[in-house]
Amino acid sequence: MTLAGTSIAPPDLLRLVAVPVFAWVAVRDIKTRRVSSGVWIPLAGLGGLLLVWDGWRAWNAGGFVWTHEFLLPAAISLGFVVPIAYLFWWFGGFGGADAKALMVIALLFPTLPTYAVGSWTFPVAPTPIGSLSFTILTNAVVVGVALPMVLAIRNAAAGRIAPVMVVGWPIPWDRVPTAHGTLLETPTGLTRSGLDLDALRMYLRWRGLSLAEIREYSDQYRDPSTLPEQPNPPTDGAVTAEVRGDGGRVEVAEDAASALEDAERDETPSYEDPWGAETFLADIDGSAYGTKPDELRNGLEVLTEAETVWISPGTPFLVPVFVGMVIALVYGDLLIGTVL
Structure with missing residues (x-):
């Protein structure tokens, strides 16, 4: 004025x-x-x-x-x-x-x-x-x-044609722990509303594990009996949060043989709470950005297998x-x- x-x-x-x-x-x-x-x-x-x-x-x-x-x-x-x-x-x-x-x-x-x-x-x-x-x-x-x-044009120019090309782009799995946004994949295909990556970080910190460890021993960590007796603070999922690494890790060597036998027989054990998703969400103080147990499980299933995944960074x-x-x-x- x-x-x-x-x-x-x-x-x-x-x-x-x-x-x-x-x-x-x-x-x-x-x-x-x-x-x-x-x-x-x-x-x-x-x-x-x-x-x-x-x-x-x-x-x-x-x-x-x-x-x-x-x-x-x-x-x-x-x-x-x-x-x-x-x-x-x-x-x-x-x-x-x-x-x-x-x-x-x-x-x-x-x-x-x-x-x-x-x-x-x-x-x-x-x-x-x-x-x-x-x-x-x-x-x-x-x-x-x-x-x-702009995002769609960028993806099209790179030859990345997909139904979610207007909201995201693909990244290697090892960049997921430091990426912001939402996973755009489930075991059944692409989605517009997948796992929030901040919620994924909260889960990994709560268990005291890295995504690489989850991928390497996915058969064992899918079993809710491997959940830590004393979980770590989940933080708020920020990439820059201070993370405590003590407690929560489990030894998987003794289970490796039985897991290998199951794999050879092509048998996938059935658990009441795969990955301990419900237990995690019930245990943390607050909400993991509205994440539901099935969203967490589906995201983990994708991330244990895929080399590249589509994510939506969202628009800050x-x-x-x-x-x-x-x-x-x-x-x-x-x-x-x-x-x-």
């Missing part, structure tokens, strides 16, 4: 602090899928102060500035963007960090800032709604929708949010700007 010609209002200059912070958050989301809640507190505080500052300046200007350049856009930002972020988080459409980011953006960009650089004024195509937070949200959605098309929504923010500040509204 500007109150005098093309001069840049001090609150709008301070809002630009959000750009490098959201750039860092987007990189963090790609690498770890984890963003500390502490990031949002100072930004929310800054947004609240700037909102009051803008309100005071608009009130003093009075008339059109107060009602149309501040009150209405701020009402849209706080009365629409904040609730929609909360509702999407509530129904599982957003992660907690995504919802907090949008709520912070609603506080930081409730109105339409204007930046004059030489003869240029940004954003070039400002939204008539007057709320930049709403523009950032719609831009982020447009960018998020475009990403699957903070990346489209950051891109949408930059586009909103420089160009404006992708939807309205391109139409008008």
